[in-house]
Structures are given as C-alpha cells and as structure tokens.
C-alpha cells in the first residue's frame with residue numbers, strides 16, 4: 043500500500059508515520075507537508091533514510107503542489123492530518139488568525155478531495171476532532187450523532203472540512219471516512235499545547251499558566267492509541283462513516299497539571315491562574331463505542347503510564363523542545379501570555 047500523509051511533519055502525523063512504518067513492512071509513505079511553524083522534520087529524523095519513506099514539501103492550498111504530488115506518486119489512500127490546529131491561534135486577529143484556518147482547514151481539504159477524486163484514490167481518511175461537537179455539560183459523552191456545534195474558529199473550520207468530506211462522499215462517491223478524536227498527548231507535540239507547555243515550563247521553573255479556574259475537562263488519549271484507531275479506520279472503516287476515538291480519561295486541566303508537577307518533583311506553587319480563553323469549551327468526553335464494537339479498536343494505554351512516558355520523552359529530548367522554544371516561539375509566548 044502507498045499512502046499519502048498530509049501534515050506528517052506535525053505531532054500526530056509524525057507519530058502515525060513511525061507507527062505505520064514499524065507495523066507494516068510493505069507500506070510506502072509519502073509525507074506532504076508545508077512545514078509551517080508546527081511542522082518539524084526533526085520528528086522524522088529516525089526514518090529519513092528509510093527507502094519506504096519520502097518527504098515532499100508542499101502546501102495543500104496550492105493547486106500546483108497538490109497536483110504534482112499526486113502525479114508523481116500513485117497513491118492508494120490519503121490520510122489527511124494537515125491543519126492549523128491550535129485554538130488560541132485561531133482567536134488572534136490578523137493573517138495568523140481565522141483566515142489561515144479557513145485557508146488550510148477548509149480550502150486545503152477541498153483541494154485534496156478534488157485531487158483525490160481525479161486520481162481515483164481508493165480511500166480518503168480525514169482526521170478530525172471532537173471539538174466540532176462543541177461543549178458538554180457535566181454529564182454525557184459525544185456520539186457520532188451528536189449535533190455539530192463548534193464554539194471557536196479552529197473547531198468551526200474543522201467542522202467545515204468535515205462537511206466538505208461528507209459532501210465529496212455523498213455527491214461524488216469518494217470513498218471517505220472521518221475520525222473525530224479527543225485531546226492527544228505524547229512525543230513530538232508542539233509546546234503550545236497544554237501538556238508539553240506545562241512540562242517545559244516546569245522543567246525551566248517558569249509559571250504554569252492555567253486558564254480560568256482550571257476545571258475545564260478534556261478527554262486525554264495517548265497519541266499511539268489514536269494512531270492505531272486511524273489505522274483501523276483506514277483498513278476497515280465503512281465509506282461515508284464517522285468514527286469517534288477517545289481516551290476514556292476525562293479529567294479537569296488542574297488535575298493534569300498537578301500530576302505533571304508531581305512526576306517532575308516540582309511544587310504546585312508554580313501554577314498561575316491566568317485570564318480564561320474566550321469561549322472556552324467547558325467539557326469534552328468521547329463515546330468510542332462505535333469503533334470498539336464495529337472495528338474492534340480498544341485504547342491500550344492508561345493515562346498515568348502514558349503521561350509518565352511522555353514526561354520521560356520530554357526529559358530525554360530536551361534539545362528538541364528547547365530549540366523550538368528559543369526561536370519564533372518567544373514572540374508567540376509574549377503575545378499569548380505576556381498580558382494575561
């Protein structure tokens with residue numbers, strides 16, 4: 043099988059490439075990525091000389107780039123990760139804000155769908171998020187049939203892309219499947235997201251900025267379990283269907299942050315409550331019954347073991363995140379947290 047992976051230089055895409063190359067000795071992978079601030083070829087260092095792996099720099103919003111990669115490689119399937127992925131950035135004014143999200147997440151997805159159709163790709167897996175469902179009260183979990191009610195521009199553009207994928211299936215018969223996963227954590231996650239940001243700040247004895255009261259709930263899943271879920275859907279999912287993938291570990295942010303501090307032997311006094319995110323979703327929790335019963339997927343990693351492994355990874359690969367945090371990231375941090 044030959045797979046086109048978009049966004050493979052990011053967090054989940056790079057973990058997926060490592061996973062697939064290890065699991066399947068016959069698979070070939072083309073990683074198509076624009077290398078935005080979130081794309082990092084260091085994430086693929088261990089496989090860059092693997093003859094079954096090819097990197098192509100390109101932008102999913104640029105027709106010539108997308109057409110060229112499909113013409114150069116006969117793809118069996120596309121697994122589409124490329125996206126602007128950070129909620130806080132989607133709330134900024136200016137070119138890095140919603141416009142960038144609309145361009146990549148909606149227009150870019152449409153460009154890929156059109157090209158996949160022209161080249162008769164056999165399967166298109168669209169990697170989406172539970173955030174399209176909006177926010178839950180204290181009870182209940184998101185089902186695939188829950189209403190789509192996104193509350194921030196990131197989630198709204200992911201919902202838009204989900205609808206375009208659905209439309210490509212319904213209107214043109216494209217064999218497309220959508221996954222909606224909860225919050226991931228693990229190696230290679232860019233340190234703008236909660237878990238790696240808190241680990242890095244704690245290791246540098248900097249304040250840990252918890253938004254609002256810190257009682258917002260997220261359903262955490264180890265990235266490897268998500269990758270196994272996507273692989274299941276790629277191989278066995280039914281065309282036109284949506285599959286939720288969740289970690290079954292929904293806990294308040296403060297609990298996650300305290301556990302990180304405990305694992306690193308750092309004091310809780312590093313926690314600093316800062317102004318809340320506007321429109322902050324209160325609670326996410328996923329019901330994964332469909333993928334479990336129909337495709338036989340199960341979460342394999344429990345949260346505490348996986349969080350410890352993640353903390354150990356950030357300790358071992360300190361140069362990876364220190365290099366990121368020493369560049370453009372400082373401007374980002376000052377914008378986001380300077381006056382909070």
Ligand code: NAD
Nearest residue numbers: 049051052053054076077078080081101102124125127226
């Ligand atoms: P990420 O931000 O770490 O990586 C995104 C990658 O896409 C980067 O390598 C970037 O260079 C690339 N990219 C961005 N714009 C591009 C463009 N126009 N053309 C080509 N490449 C482009 O994101 P992630 O956390 O790995 O998320 C991957 C996917 O999974 C996203 O679609 C996201 O919505 C979804 N998702 C993420 C989570 C999570 O917790 N991180 C949970 C559920 C779903």
Ligand code: TYD
Nearest residue numbers: 129225234235236239251252253258260295
């Ligand atoms: P994040 O990792 O940005 O994922 P998402 O917003 O997509 O769920 O944030 C996870 C949770 O952590 C979310 O409730 C916002 C909160 N958070 C903080 O409290 N402080 C921070 O510095 C960050 C980045 C997030």
